Amino acid sequence: MSSQSPASSSTGWVDVKRGLVSRDIFVSDDVWRLEMERIFDRTWIFLAHETELPQPGDFVSRNMGQAPVVVVRDGDGTIHALLNSCRHRGSRVCRADSGNARHFVCPYHGWTYERSGRLVTTTFDKHFPKEFDFSEHGLARVPRLELYKGLIFGSWAPDVVPLADYLGDIDWYIGPFLSRSPKGMEVLAPPHRWRAKANWKVGALNFVGDSQHILTTHVGPLTLDPVRAARAGFATAAENSFQVVTDQGHGCTLTYLAPGLPDDAYQTHPRDLEPLYRQTLNADQLQLLTRLRVIVGTIFPNLSFIETQVGPAQKAIIIRQWQPVSGTEMEVLSWVLAEKEASQEYKDTVLRNGFHNFGAAGVFEQDDMELWASATHASNNPISRRFPYSFHTALPYINKPEKDHKWPGRAFKPADTEVAQLEFMRHWDRWMQSN
Ligand code: FES
Numbered sequence: 001m002s003s004q005s006p007a008s009s010s011t012g013w014v015d016v017k018r019g020l021v022s023r024d025i026f027v028s029d030d031v032w033r034l035e036m037e038r039i040f041d042r043t044w045i046f047l048a049h050e051t052e053l054p055q056p057g058d059f060v061s062r063n064m065g066q067a068p069v070v071v072v073r074d075g076d077g078t079i080h081a082l083l084n085s086c087r088h089r090g091s092r093v094c095r096a097d098s099g100n101a102r103h104f105v106c107p108y109h110g111w112t113y114e115r116s117g118r119l120v121t122t123t124f125d126k127h128f129p130k131e132f133d134f135s136e137h138g139l140a141r142v143p144r145l146e147l148y149k150g151l152i153f154g155s156w157a158p159d160v161v162p163l164a165d166y167l168g169d170i171d172w173y174i175g176p177f178l179s180r181s182p183k184g185m186e187v188l189a190p191p192h193r194w195r196a197k198a199n200w201k202v203g204a205l206n207f208v209g210d211s212q213h214i215l216t217t218h219v220g221p222l223t224l225d226p227v228r229a230a231r232a233g234f235a236t237a238a239e240n241s242f243q244v245v246t247d248q249g250h251g252c253t254l255t256y257l258a259p260g261l262p263d264d265a266y267q268t269h270p271r272d273l274e275p276l277y278r279q280t281l282n283a284d285q286l287q288l289l290t291r292l293r294v295i296v297g298t299i300f301p302n303l304s305f306i307e308t309q310v311g312p313a314q315k316a317i318i319i320r321q322w323q324p325v326s327g328t329e330m331e332v333l334s335w336v337l338a339e340k341e342a343s344q345e346y347k348d349t350v351l352r353n354g355f356h357n358f359g360a361a362g363v364f365e366q367d368d369m370e371l372w373a374s375a376t377h378a379s380n381n382p383i384s385r386r387f388p389y390s391f392h393t394a395l396p397y398i399n400k401p402e403k404d405h406k407w408p409g410r411a412f413k414p415a416d417t418e419v420a421q422l423e424f425m426r427h428w429d430r431w432m433q434s435n
Pocket residue numbers: 086087088089090091106107108109110111
């Protein structure tokens with residue numbers, strides 16, 4: 001199987017027809033190792049936002065599956081992604097999360113690399129045989145690197161499909177989220193990072209479309225803030241809300257504000273930015289944003305995003321990565337974004353809202369993390385693993401996409417079923433079957 005497309009038969013872990021998914025794939029280290037090989041080494045993986053690297057020499061350390069990678073901007077503006085493991089004895093060459101560097105000097109024996117990864121000196125050059133070729137001993141480069149509306153993606157598969165094809169129809173929905181003003185979005189601060197005792201797919205599934213958890217998992221913050229709860233109008237909003245899934249395994253859920261709220265509730269975006277949206281988006285995409293309360297979704301495999309209204313013209317805008325660490329652990333990275341053209345005051349508000357709700361100590365975040373860890377713990381024993389997880393609420397709807405949906409992708413109503421989650425698992429299963 002090439003890295004171009006996943007296979008079509010099943011691994012036995014995902015039974016779409018019966019709405020069942022094996023617990024093993026949420027706890028097993030063996031499955032996790034196979035995922036690294038069959039998914040993370042073959043698909044496009046998000047690395048960084050371009051605005052994290054504004055100056056020559058700026059770098060960030062990230063991971064693609066298990067492989068540590070440093071993403072760096074060179075003197076001519078080019079962005080490189082390099083395997084962060086020394087060609088001498090494998091030491092991590094760049095030890096910082098982020099910073100600015102002219103060269104990367106390995107802390108073990110001093111091999112020194114340019115930002116492009118080229119080996120400059122070993123510090124013991126005089127002892128090397130004459131035939132030693134410096135140009136063949138640079139840091140390994142991620143062979144494919146592409147930019148999409150400020151997002152930098154990399155792939156270890158030289159023959160991976162172009163990023164635009166990989167994203168496919170989801171572009172239509174995340175385009176207005178990632179770039180809706182002429183200058184686009186910027187990252188407002190370094191990402192929050194924390195460990196969660198759960199499999200990475202738990203996060204990816206939660207964001208692709210898990211409206212069912214909101215009123216139970218997050219009942220605490222919703223009860224404490226009745227204004228927010230009233231605005232949310234979850235019970236009635238389901239009527240005009242929907243989920244979208246695409247052939248590439250990506251998906252998102254759009255929840256619209258219920259009718260009958262105070263007028264200011266419908267002022268979802270700052271007024272001064274609206275003319276910029278009209279310059280950038282078409283009429284349909286403007287309609288997509290109108291009265292939108294939450295858009296939340298996942299780009300297969302492990303990049304998610306959420307934009308939620310937290311008050312009149314007040315937003316929390318987040319991109320999120322679920323970095324696999326083992327079968328039962330992930331590292332979460334969470335970035336807050338805002339339009340580059342926005343006022344500093346608005347950016348400060350979005351940053352505060354973003355981390356207040358979805359940072360390491362976010363009021364919504366901790367609700368989820370505790371439950372994800374508890375589900376993982378309670379599932380990770382031989383008896384529990386006999387009983388697959390239920391995705392049954394997808395079944396009455398999964399073969400009935402909205403016939404008159406005028407926008408790309410397959411849309412499903414209502415928004416509070418598990419269709420997008422089961423479609424994500426179907427796609428995961430196809431990749432896992434490839435070899
Ligand atoms: S391991 Fe990097 S210089 Fe030896």
